Amino acid sequence: VVTRIAHLTEAGVLARILPQLPQDGRVEVGPGDDAAVVHLDSPRLVITTDTLTEGEDFLMEATRPEWIGARAAVQNLADVAAMGVRPQGLVVATSAPPTATVEAMEAIAAGLAGRCARFGASVVGGDLGAADRLSLTVTAFGALAEDACPVLRSTARPGDVLAVGSEQLGRSGAGLAWVLAGRADEPSVAELVAWHDAPDPALELGWTRAPGRATAMLDLSDGLVRDAGRIAEASGVVVDLDGELLAPDVQALQPVARALAEVRGGGPRAAGPGARRTDPDPTTSGWQTAQQWVLHGGEEHAMLATFPPSQVPEGFRRIGRVRPCGAGEQARILLDGGPVPGTGFDHFA
């Protein structure tokens, strides 16, 4: 038995959701009034907002409600973490079609609440409205200590190294490829699909290890190349990725890339009977596909930062270096000193 939210009032839906949400003792006024009141650790508010939309950011048939909630939380908590700040809480505006079930809304809230609870963040308020498609807009916040500097994107320095707070890049991109191939239910890639739908990066590195060491930081949301390129552009430097340091990430995903090529029936072979001989499938080995996931796969939300070479803290690993722009050279992102193959993601381009 499921209950469509159309059969309940807004208050009735909220009554099923609110009890799940974590709130610590610093929440003076929680959900239910016009606004929440939260006692921050300092008056320097750090705040960010991001939306997750059905059909654009996830497919209902290829995810689970709790994953939707988890991802909505993570992608915003990561933005606060990437300033070097512990996320203290969030508010969430949910739009749902009347056909959505209360059980799904409860599961979304549970996924959101779980990720928040892990990092000690409170869910302090929200909004519930109607729309054709499900969407969640989370606004996360924290507080920067009075004597601290935020870790910006624009302050990487020549001589720094680039490092990432993740043991394995490309998992989200790999999971997405299986989702888009209509094979999200393949047991052998269950972990990758789950990572794509509900990434679980070590966000705490952002506020525990990076402050005082990182010269620049952001979270990996649109792919390594695009995001490292943002640091390069904002800082006016060249960021050079090291293919050798990224090779283990690519190799680990090669078997999955090969399996996907088989599932897809060999890709280019579908172009015609002669395609196999004259245009051999470059994904057979899986290298290029796996490399694409590692370089361009989005939605990892791991911390990506620059450090002086001697200051890379535990939990981060080197994957590149920062050098000054040469005479007439534009700030940009390179791989082993040359152009990066493939492309990243833009909402509109």
Added chain:
Amino acid sequence: VVTRIAHLTEAGVLARILPQLPQDGRVEVGPGDDAAVVHLDSPRLVITTDTLTEGEDFLMEATRPEWIGARAAVQNLADVAAMGVRPQGLVVATSAPPTATVEAMEAIAAGLAGRCARFGASVVGGDLGAADRLSLTVTAFGALAEDACPVLRSTARPGDVLAVGSEQLGRSGAGLAWVLAGRADEPSVAELVAWHDAPDPALELGWTRAPGRATAMLDLSDGLVRDAGRIAEASGVVVDLDGELLAPDVQALQPVARALAEVRGGGPRAAGPGARRTDPDPTTSGWQTAQQWVLHGGEEHAMLATFPPSQVPEGFRRIGRVRPCGAGEQARILLDGGPVPGTGFDHFA
């Protein structure tokens, strides 16, 4: 010549929008990094979020882009104001179809920026993504002074009076009725339609006049009866609206209600040839329709508060009183001691 946002990158769209957004000197880090950093007046963060969705909350053909932005700002600034706090800033997550024009996005931003600038609020960050339909989720924030109490909904006291910070209730409901009748372009109701699409309430009453005087407060978002009922329920009291004090509001909208009935061809007459005689149209005089707008029309966003009788400040006017629940009597909303005619709005019910 118009430019569809599908023809620009996300950065390209943002480059057209960001220069319009107001930011005061307390914004340490504005749009462009992972998160914004804002120096609040105190560490007691007041925060609220709300979504405006095309098709649910507005119709593209019956509004203007700048009004969409203005309303998205106002409905959130009002929630902070209703806690007795000046809104210091907001972030805005916008989802737009690729067919939206850059010009429309600029106008939305201008509408949002205009309302923020009026109240001294900064626009400190945002997010731009794709969706089938346009939606804006604004999260507004402010800071409560260390020695101040937030003005809640749950603290109205028997003996208080109910007062509203608006000279004329029902304008938004009247404007909506003309929009729904497909006559939003009727010149004689232009002000009402504009008020519905971009209400312009005296939000500053919330933080300038109410603190220290109001015992409870919220903003009028879902209609007088529903919102006053929320104060009653949360405070465990009976709120009794005074029909005589609301009569000027109803009378002022009567001619518009009559005109709408004419435009609609007399409404109930359409039920059949005998309807006019056996079931005379109760809206002919316009009283009931205008009363419905005053009692149940939503999206006014004026401050609605309770005060001790001697403490009603300038800018607020009495429209009812608060009394204790009798033995066995539920907390509720009444009109002149009896049941309220008509009904309000619920997203799902």
